[in-house]
Amino acid sequence: MCGIIARIGRGDAADTLLSGLENLEYRGYDSAGIAVQNGSGVKVHKCSGEVSELKADLPKAPSGNMGIGHTRWSTHGPPTDENAHPHTDTAGDVAVVHNGVIENYEVLKAELQSRGHEFESDTDTEVIPHLIDEYRETAATTEAAVRQAVATLEGSYAIAAIVDGEEAVYAARQGSPLVLGIDADEWYLASDVPAFLDHTDEVIYLEDGDVVVLEPDAYRITDRDGNPVTRSVDTVDWDPEDAGKGEYDHYMRKEIDSQPSALSNTIEGRIEDGEVALEGLPAGTFADVETVQFVACGTSYHAAMYGEQLLKAAGVHAQVIRASEYDSMAGPVDETTLAVAVTQSGETADTLDAIRTASGRGARTLAVTNVVGSTAAREADDAVYIRAGPEVGVAATKTYSSQAVTLALLTQRLAADVSGGATLEDVETMLATLEDLPDHVEEVLEASRAETLAREFLDSRSYFFIGHGLGYSVALEGALKFKEITYEHAEGFASGELKHGPLALVTDETPIFAVFTGHDDGKTKTNAIEAQARGAPVVAVCPDDHPAVEVADAHLSIPETHPVWAGLLANVQLQLVSYHAADLLGRPIDKPRNLAKSVTVE
Missing domain, CATH: 3.60.20.10 (Aminohydrolase, N-terminal nucleophile (Ntn) domain)
Structure with a gap:
């Protein structure tokens, strides 16, 4: 690396x-x-x-x-x-x-x-x-x-x-x-x-x-x-200025703020007449697929979870596998398997090894990556680009958002093709609200209270992030960002798992960041209240009129949107919390210790 x-x-x-x-x-x-x-x-x-x-x-x-x-x-x-x-x-x-x-x-x-x-x-x-x-x-x-x-x-x-x-x-x-x-x-x-x-x-x-x-x-x-x-x-097609820091103190903050334009690039031309239109992948492309395996590492793994959950909701058999564990966790693989490599750089060693293994077992392969001409893009049978532009900060931000959106679109293309699958019932609403996502992210960036909350909870002992469904992957990603750049202890949990062990660690020095997507939020609210009863301050990440706001100790607001995209708006708020906490602690935000951007060794 x-x-x-x-x-x-x-x-x-x-x-x-x-x-x-x-x-x-x-x-x-x-x-x-x-x-x-x-x-x-x-x-x-x-x-x-x-x-x-x-x-x-x-x-x-x-x-x-x-x-x-x-x-x-x-x-x-x-x-x-x-x-x-x-x-x-x-x-x-x-x-x-x-x-x-x-x-x-x-x-x-x-x-x-x-x-x-x-x-x-x-x-x-x-x-x-x-x-x-x-x-x-x-x-x-x-x-x-x-x-x-x-x-x-x-x-x-x-x-x-x-x-x-x-x-x-x-x-x-x-x-x-x-x-x-x-x-x-x-x-x-x-x-x-x-x-x-x-x-x-x-x-x-x-x-x-x-x-x-x-x-x-x-x-x-x-x-x-x-x-x-x-x-x-x-x-x-990258602008040299996109790879520079400009007037920002850190690449990470610049890349957080550039998410509206990155997402606009990701979405452009991919919705036609209320349907998904992915270049090079027309209707029927995946008609012979029965099982989809997502392989990824780190932040890309959390984005891949988005794809897995949306495919399962659409009736398609899917699983997400950590690339480093693919050999032992893949299970049966044959010509009806589609292995989707999710990798920002297209050079992640573990992910490349996984799709090579999958291909060797007969699977069809697809790369979801940011880099045209990367090894993953060249070696996979097909490639879809997330179009996020260059990302320099070691802690991935805009690439996570663009990966999740690209994978969400891909799942609907797959669901329409795979036997037994079906696109989401409200797919037209989902796609229509996607076009509003860049503006919604801009609203979050302009009005966020993340810096105030980061300062308020700066001396905490641990930081927990919880979510349900699509919110779970966002909770994991929020915790990863926090630990990467602040060096403070942070963990992400599925909401319902908090009481199965982690609750023993909760004190008044353990703020809980609860992600609400607007879909089946009851578990997240219930478990947040249980943690609150043990003294933990609860931060609800949700729209202003969400019921969780009334019981939470603090609130990070996101605009009303489709449940599929709400988690990505919550993620922007959590990125800002991590950034401001790290800045207040004086951490080297763009160069966190022991980490590097592109993990090209196993």
């Missing part, structure tokens, strides 16, 4: 590498480094800490028209100066940055040490420059040596390397994301598009097994055997 960048072209590379690392810091921020090649050696500068510390440690940016950079999220070895990337061979002639996990590095390291190679770090990555260096002694070219090196590796990797005296960047991909950016005078490689979006929107999404060589005036892509490979050039 690291971020890598490489650049070659005219002019000095260092400033571009550093700005690219800043744009990638959501992928890891416990150490950073760059290496620049300028004809007089490979110059490496790296340190533990954030990119800002690396910049401060550089009295002057090193000169050179090509280089590589890295921002790290530790997997092998603690965040130290020695473990920071780039890593080099013993002589310092080969420098490498790497995202992924080399599973056989211990064996390779022992073999290299027995042949006289000296190591300075605890990382798995360091074996790579040593392998390249050793193979260069017998290979016809450095490119051939890189091929030999990656053929030796087991595990996942996106690699970029530079070599002393050579005006080229060498790269390879297997199981970790890598994208090539194409500009008039320079080429880029990065883990994600925002790294170079300020410079170009023309990209090539590289695939597993690709080996790339960038030179000042050309690039070439081949397979591991050296055979030329053609990859399509795509245009990214």
Whole structure:
């Protein structure tokens, strides 16, 4: 879950590498480094800490028209100066940055040490420059040596390397994301598009097994055997300003506030004559499906719960499975199974592994993702995009809303096709009120009392979130956001489960945030009152005229809407509570400890 960048072209590379690392810091921020090649050696500068510390440690940016950079999220070895990337061979002639996990590095390291190679770090990555260096002694070219090196590796990797005296960047991909950016005078490689979006929107999404060589005036892509490979050039439709923080203090707050426009993009063109119209998935697309499995992790899992519950309500057999548990929890899978991978980045390792397993068992696969050209989108049989735009804050906000809406639409497309299924009785009302959702979110953002309540409950011992039906997934998501960025203890529960154990933890220092969707809210109200009787302050998240307002200690208002969308409005309120609490506590909101945005390792 690291971020890598490489650049070659005219002019000095260092400033571009550093700005690219800043744009990638959501992928890891416990150490950073760059290496620049300028004809007089490979110059490496790296340190533990954030990119800002690396910049401060550089009295002057090193000169050179090509280089590589890295921002790290530790997997092998603690965040130290020695473990920071780039890593080099013993002589310092080969420098490498790497995202992924080399599973056989211990064996390779022992073999290299027995042949006289000296190591300075605890990382798995360091074996790579040593392998390249050793193979260069017998290979016809450095490119051939890189091929030999990656053929030796087991595990996942996106690699970029530079070599002393050579005006080229060498790269390879297997199981970790890598994208090539194409500009008039320079080429880029990065883990994600925002790294170079300020410079170009023309990209090539590289695939597993690709080996790339960038030179000042050309690039070439081949397979591991050296055979030329053609990859399509795509245009990214993200505005560079969308990937920036603008006037906001934090990316997370900007992304919370951008949900009205993100949802408008998600909805646009997908409702026609009162029916769902998903591009590329016309009526009858899923006529042969009998069972739907949603696979996802984290926030995407909570969004997938939305899809599961709506499909069950429509009479379709559905289940949501944590991607990391798919092997043991999937049950029977065959050609009548549709496996839906819900992944914001399209690169989540556990989710990719799950849909590959499902596909191997005969299932049809569908990716619901935010990134065109991502691995999930390419490998699945079909893809639906949530269209939320770039999200930089580690704690997902707008992507959850857009995922839930996209999945809600998908469920109605599925229900209309699958034998025995039927769209919701009031689907026309549901779709009509969906078009009001962006405006309703704007109302919540303008009138929220979340900051006042966050301040009031700031010294609480624990924070509980409860909900029923669709409100349960919102409760789980609210608790996840709170614990991610405040570091305070928070848990989400199905309303009816509160009295089956968790009630023992309730005191007057345990505020209860109760989500009311307007559908079967009795359990949530009853259990909130039971917690209140034990001293817990209750915050009702619901419309102003909801009966819960009369019994609650505090109220976070949402507009009247269809029950399917009420939970998403409640979620915006809970996002704001988490944000303001974290801000009041002085937490690093965009860079919560131990977490990274795109989990590309298992």
